[in-house]
Amino acid sequence: MKNYPLWKATLVILVISLAIIFSLPSLLYKENSNNWFFDNKINLGLDLQGGSYLLLEVQTEVLMQEELNNISDSIQLIARGLQTNIINIISEEDEIQLRFSNNDKLEEIREKFKNNYRNVNVTINNNTMKIVINEIFKKNIKESAIKQSLEIVRKRIDESGTKEPLIQRSGKKRILLQLPGIKDPERIKELLGTTAKLTFHMVDDEDTISLKANRAPFGKIIVADFYNPEIKYLVEKKSRVGGENLVDAKASFDPQEGHAVSFRFDTTGAQKFGKATSENVGKRFAVILDGVVITAPVINTAITGGSGIITGNFTSQEAADLSVLLRAGALPAPLSIIEERSVGPGLGADSIASGKIAAIIGMICVCIFMILIYGVFGLLANLSLLANLFIIVSLLGTIGATLTLPGIAGIVLTIGIAVDANVLVFERIKEEANKTTSALEAVKNGFDKALSTILDANITTLIAALLLFVFGSGPIKGFSITLSLGVLASMFTAIMFTNFLIYLWFNFSNKKEINL
Structure with missing residues (x-):
């Protein structure tokens, strides 16, 4: 193509072709396919395809009782080795009292015990030893149990074959589960309710x-x-x-x-x-x-x-x-289900239909506006917008992303902001057209001078999306992913694809001047 580098044209055609091809599985959405190609599709989240929501709580009280039993067993073994009899053992919430037959070797028992248990308070009064678990010890045990439970729950859910579950910590000792597509969670509840x-x-x-x-x-x-x-x-x-x-x-x-x-x-x-x-x-x-x-x-x-x-x-x-x-x-401690909800597929179907309507209406409004304001250039921007959607869908499908309602909102928002870069370019071209007589030179200067502004605007949006992904959770992360992919796709289509289409139009139409 005249006045346009061959490598740029090849890259644009290749990217757009791959985007169209890899978006087909998500658009066709063929269920239960054994074909590797159709498996690369967007997964629907709990709010779109229905499923089960479970909130679990780790029973750390049981864990503390087990730890007290371990302390008691440890003292008994040490006392037995030193030939000292224990008369009575009283175990309470966070302490344990042991009464010995005599106090001859209590200091030695305490020293040996403290070698294994450092974060506990041990006091001796006559022939009675009192062991109190301090807050640091309890916090370490509970924190370790929560982290271990989270990993084991994740392993069990993955082993059960559940697709794209959301498993995350909620609060101090709770675990949140969202299981898309699971209509009867009884087997999952049995798997999670067993300590094993x-x-x-x-x-x-x-x-x-x-x-x-x-x-x-x-x-x-x-x-x-x-x-x-x-x-x-x-x-x-x-x-x-x-x-x-x-x-x-x-x-x-x-x-x-x-x-x-x-x-x-x-x-x-x-x-x-x-x-x-x-x-x-x-x-x-x-x-x-x-x-x-x-x-x-x-x-x-x-x-x-x-x-x-x-x-x-x-x-x-x-x-x-x-x-x-x-x-x-x-599991280090039993799990109890404190909240359970089921989401029917009907709500998800309504949400998908509403999302489609919003996307279609948004696209139509943007397309009409661009054609009315910029004419043929507006039509080319609309084609760029369509390519932008194909790229977003193909990327989401390729990485196996889970689409939720906020994700749909991110895509709809992308439609609105995707033409921003094109508007900046077209306004720059309009200014350059008044300065020079060559249409192609005006196009080249317009794209070059608008590039820095486009990069600044989109990079700030990407930074905001990155912060949402890092500090957000669940649906917020889904929104940040679709927004980030939409921004990257709009940068490519505005800087590369729209540029390609304009040069292609000039080559075929033989136009010598720009009408904007």
């Missing part, structure tokens, strides 16, 4: 007296059976190996027991598991999940390969869900 703390303990079948009396001796606990709570097991309190050593778990099928879950340990877990089974051949090994025994098989031979299988009258879905939970890891 898996441990392996040796069963004590010899001490039947303690089991019948329902009183566990030191170092042992009594645990009920999952399927029949009346059946009790006396097991070692300290687990031989835990779920933290699992590296994989998946649903499988055992010819004799039916649906099961096969698991595999890491190197450390495999060594612990191998040692436990080697030393206890002929004894029972209890698999405890969330405080109940799901199976307690007899160890027939040492298992040194680091893998095994859990059976327990599972259905196919239960085995699949348990494998998801074990892969994601155990």
Whole structure:
């Protein structure tokens, strides 16, 4: 093309062609497609396609009680090693009192205990030791539990196959979930409501007296059976190996027991598991999940390969869900659902229809205005505006963005501001046309002189959009993404595509002067 660089023309044609091609999946929106091309489409958010909204709360009170129990166990082990008897233990909200038979070795017990627990206050009064958890200790435990719960919830939701969920922290100890397309969240609630703390303990079948009396001796606990709570097991309190050593778990099928879950340990877990089974051949090994025994098989031979299988009258879905939970890891504390809402697809359909109408009306008004004011140049600006929309849609689809109502607002806003750059260019061309006799020279000077103003205006908008993305959350981020992509697309179409169209029009029309 005369007076226009070949590389610019090639770049413009290539970008616009790719934009049209990659916007087709989102515009056609073919559901449940196995084609990689149609999978690159815009995902609709909760407010557009419906779904479920859940607000979870981490039960940190349970966590503090567990920590007090751990402190009590630690003191008992130290006292036992120093041959000092504990007469009484009283546990309250954030403190624990232990009364000893004498105070001969209380200072030594305190020193050994403080080596492991630094952020606690320990006082001694005669033969009584009082341990108080301070605010720093509690804050660290709670903060760690919230962060860990957030990551585990994210893993569980991702493993369940939910597309484009929104998972974020809300307040001090709450987690917000938005699950687009999930009309029945019962399975998700079951996945999130299970702590999934898996441990392996040796069963004590010899001490039947303690089991019948329902009183566990030191170092042992009594645990009920999952399927029949009346059946009790006396097991070692300290687990031989835990779920933290699992590296994989998946649903499988055992010819004799039916649906099961096969698991595999890491190197450390495999060594612990191998040692436990080697030393206890002929004894029972209890698999405890969330405080109940799901199976307690007899160890027939040492298992040194680091893998095994859990059976327990599972259905196919239960085995699949348990494998998801074990892969994601155990929650540090239980989660409770404090708010649940369902959004129907009807509201989303109305929103999409309203968004389309707003976009169409906005485009028509802008197009009419541009043609009335700038004539042929206005028509070329309208073509640039259409290309701008194709670029935005193709970019959103390529990155797999989730479109929400604020996102639609960002696109509609982009339509209004997309012609700003064209208006600046056309006004500059009009000024240059009065100074020079050459139309093409006026066009070139107009674009060159308007460039700095266009960049300044759009960069300030991009900075604002970036701040919204960094400090905003959820829908605000969606708005900032569509606004940013719209600004970048409008800069390209105004500086490159409109310029290309004007030179193309001059080459085909053989016009010698500009009418603006």
